[in-house]
Amino acid sequence: MSSSRFDPSVDPAARRAAGGLKWNHYDPDVLPAWVAETDFAPLPEIVDAIQGLTDTGLFGYTGREDRLVEACVGWMKRRHDWTVDPTLVLVLTDVMQGVEAAVTAFSEPGDGVIVTTPVYFPFFKVSPSARRRQVEWPLSRGDGGWEFHVDELESILDSDPGIRVILLSHPHNPTGRIMDTETMDAVVAVAAAHEVMIVSDEIHSDLVYPGIDHRSLLTAAGARDRVVVSTSAAKTFAISGLRASVLVCGSRDVKHRLTAAHPRMLLGHVNCVGSRATSAAWESGDEWTDGLLAHLGAMRSRLIDRIGSEAPLVRFHPPDATYLAWLDLGACDLGDAPADRLVEVARVAVGEGSMFGNGGDKHIRLNFATSAEMLDEILDRLIPHLQG
């Protein structure tokens, strides 16, 4: 609701000097398009909120997280037309903690947990470290892009009655695919028929392109007792390091199952800076986010145009959401580890597709959340190597 403007410029030297992982993990001459973090200056209200804490010098006990929860409710209503019940929100430190807490609450050791490969690779740590069985529901690639085939989900669940959880990345990382309302309803119906819970990581849900309608899994028919959503302001506002997230339930019963599953203090507590920053983002970040989305839309179009005209061997289905492009380089002469090769020959760091599991071979994930100038330099460096 504020008038804070989004600034689409990026100063590489300043980013590198700031000391973050994205700009310092590789040699200084390598341009970073790997980890899912934007390059932009933060929302001014986030800086103001943290400045307010340093000005008072009070970093002690601050009490309950009512303001963060209210800010979450407001944002989800305004941005997603999604009515969140504030009494059904749990505040945690990060989205993957929420995912792990929910998966372990809804399953026992030995139970099966579905992941939709290729997928955000930290998902592959969830089941093994909790002694659950990882089961794959692979995305299918049609002419129009990546698809969720619910009939395949149904036959997987039919053939493995030990599956207790479906873990979704929605919007889907790395493909950027979102489910339409019919598909969501069908997934929830199949889950209900098999008495399986759905854990939906929706951290990219703000970042949807024009003409595409993203709805939370919790808005699907019958989702109330079936779905938990783990999300945060970390991706839109680039505040992953501040560690604040929410786990949104649809019913008192689901919330109770979550809180009863874990000893009361095992999950730790959110910190006052992350809590204030997230509150500021969700209270005041609307216009800034509109600016971010307009810029990301332009970067996505630029990428589509240049890949289409200058690297026609690259197979690319533009994302419905996220600032990530999932590029199939199978027809290019880059070997089995194209990202490794590209950091050498093009001096651009991208995500290695094989890290995202089955379906990721000879793919790369490219982060286009940067300035127009940086994106053009990244593409200028990459495109000569994306040929036959």
Add this chain to the structure above:
Amino acid sequence: MSSSRFDPSVDPAARRAAGGLKWNHYDPDVLPAWVAETDFAPLPEIVDAIQGLTDTGLFGYTGREDRLVEACVGWMKRRHDWTVDPTLVLVLTDVMQGVEAAVTAFSEPGDGVIVTTPVYFPFFKVSPSARRRQVEWPLSRGDGGWEFHVDELESILDSDPGIRVILLSHPHNPTGRIMDTETMDAVVAVAAAHEVMIVSDEIHSDLVYPGIDHRSLLTAAGARDRVVVSTSAAKTFAISGLRASVLVCGSRDVKHRLTAAHPRMLLGHVNCVGSRATSAAWESGDEWTDGLLAHLGAMRSRLIDRIGSEAPLVRFHPPDATYLAWLDLGACDLGDAPADRLVEVARVAVGEGSMFGNGGDKHIRLNFATSAEMLDEILDRLIPHLQG
């Protein structure tokens, strides 16, 4: 190692305006001497560290916590002559998360966990929410103060072979008592003989008074495979809200038991502000902490003098450590809930002794980590009511 000076002054209006829990939980005319948080301005290097983050505007991924761990190793060596192995330190969000993680790693549902009553009341949530049995090893009060009787511990362990963990508050909250080296060695020996692990919350360990030697439980004979220490900079530097703590192990095996017990991402992640602030505190807070300790020593002496001369019915064994005074008001005419009564009649908020469990009836816990002026006003208000 810095030259930053500790400032012993306190501005009540500014503290109240800053919005923290301590100064805002009660009516504005009530002086807060309850929750264990100091009233002083923060270490300047902590403010600088946070300011550095807001200046760069980088709140994203920051990578591993090597600097925090190194800062911990340096502080423990310089301040406590305690050699911590950096490869055996786990970084978490808060000390109680570390306590819960360790207790649940070293026991199964139904097992017994010892607490030393009266004790820091959040300890009473550890076992019930993890479906462990809480067993009490009460402190004994002798003429010289509160005592740990190891022979009593031994007979408790003899009579209940299902006990798997001893949970210690060391220095002990609320009594301020610390164990001497002989007692520590004996506790560890008894624990070893009964194959019981010790989880030691040492968050108050910096705050020790002259002539008293506090040693970490992990320095006791045989402690290496027997003891885990949960601690942080939160108490000394009043940064509880920033949420960063360490869990220090003595051996690779103990660390492995801790990490294997919990799914990898269930415990969440420390945030970049808390990590930087704690690093700054442990790297640069020596002289400031010396100043804090000198001031707290003076406040402790003032309290001893005034209670002794003006409220002789109060039974009080001065603390070896902590800025907490544990006062027995059994001889005063204040009823069964003296803290409730004192907030009404004296307009001072103190901790209600009964919250600390058995041994706490008709006691109060008074926080004396404030300015000389504030402490005198607190005592001026309290003392007329601490009579027969």
